[in-house]
Amino acid sequence: MTSKLPDFFYQIFDPALPRLGPGDTASTMRALRSFTEHSPSSADRELRVLDVGCGNGTPTLLLARHLNASILAVDNHQPYLDELLRRAQTAHVSDRISVLLADMADLQLEDETFDLIWSEGALSIMGFREGLQVMRSLLKPNGALAVTEIVWLTPEPPPEAHGFLTAQCPLMTGVPSNLKMIADCGFDILDHFTLPDSSWLFEYFAPLEMKLRELRAAGDYGAEETAIINSVEAEIALFRKYQGSYGYEFFVMKNPPNS
Ligand SMILES: C[S@@+](CC[C@H](N)C(=O)[O-])C[C@H]1O[C@@H](n2cnc3c(N)ncnc32)[C@H](O)[C@@H]1O
Known part of the structure; x- marks a missing residue:
């Protein structure tokens, strides 16, 4: 199933943007090191890796450069997958990456297939707990899951931030609750x-x-387009006002052996 978001949303979240959610190379590399340090045999064989909600593939390409792996990158928007493949060719790693246009909630992949599942900024779309459960069934025993999840970083979030973000992510919670879900799963x-x-x-x-400025300068928009621009700008302003109250937490976890 492909996404049903309005076309204008994808004009803002253009495949040509460097990335489609918060993240950075050092954090992806730190999470990747946590995996390789706890999986010493990972260097001896080709790993099977799944990247869920890969977008235009900034984290995917890092994985491809640093792992001996065959990577399946999944997204529900084909232009992101096309851009990922273009970038993979430029980076000479296209032989390690294949793409799948699919809904992460209906992946139809075989259980216990992957050594590593990666998902930056995307698993909360399914709900963190449900996402953990689904990804765990796809992991081999001893396989690992690395995800970023939006979290409250304070026990009493500012009401304005709480109202705005729980409208988008109703299940958003703090790091201790996420750690408990990880253990429960x-x-x-x-x-x-x-x-x-x-x-x-x-x-x-x-x-x-920059993209928003370019689009605003490009023309007069109707009510739907204006509402989308306003909501993305409000999201950016909210973070500037309340940074420190919420953020993304990288969680790296492992399936126990023979689970
Ligand atoms: C915040 S972006 C993160 C992209 C990428 N992982 C990154 O860090 O740059 C979330 C991605 O999830 C994808 N997505 C949203 N809903 C999805 C779904 N139901 N199934 C698969 N992918 C989905 C979006 O198209 C988008 O590329």
């Missing part, structure tokens, strides 16, 4: 850390704001 946690604010402000928002 049968995973062992390997590492977790908060993405730096720069991964929002510089890596994600700065190019997105």
